[in-house]
Amino acid sequence: MRYRITRLPRYLIFHVGRFVKKDFFTEKNPTLVSFPVKNLVLKDYMLKKYDLIANVVHDGKPEEGIYKVFVQHKSNELWYEMQDLHVGEVLPRVVALSEAYLQIYEQHVLQVPEN
Numbered sequence: 001m002r003y004r005i006t007r008l009p010r011y012l013i014f015h016v017g018r019f020v021k022k023d024f025f026t027e028k029n030p031t032l033v034s035f036p037v038k039n040l041v042l043k044d045y046m047l048k049k050y051d052l053i054a055n056v057v058h059d060g061k062p063e064e065g066i067y068k069v070f071v072q073h074k075s076n077e078l079w080y081e082m083q084d085l086h087v088g089e090v091l092p093r094v095v096a097l098s099e100a101y102l103q104i105y106e107q108h109v110l111q112v113p114e115n
Helices: 092-096
Strands: 011-015 019-021 027-030 049-059 066-072 079-083 085-091 099-105
Touching: 079 092, 085 092
Parallel strands: none
Antiparallel strands: 011 099, 019 027, 049 066, 049 099, 066 079, 079 085
16 A cells, blocks of 8 residues: 655754663763754755744753753744743754754745735
8 A cells, every 4th residue: 555645744843862771871962963954945845835833853862851842923933932931042053053952843834816
């Protein structure tokens, strides 16, 4: 039996496997993964483009690290870093250089001009 994707979802969610369970401990893989913040193109698989709207990051050791999230504000396209009660503006390149754990991309929606 063969399956075929006929329609793309509005959101794509990617999980980066950062943690490996060993015999008595967990190791973290800190490898940086290159990813676009704008215009994710998977032309070999689909024609639609996607933009990153959220990037979850794990900082620190597996047992005592913290999670933070970078989120893009839709109306002004600025990026914000959130961790617990702390919220601050960051540059897009900071988002692109972070150790991504979970990424959420949103499909471009064609804007129909009003007459």
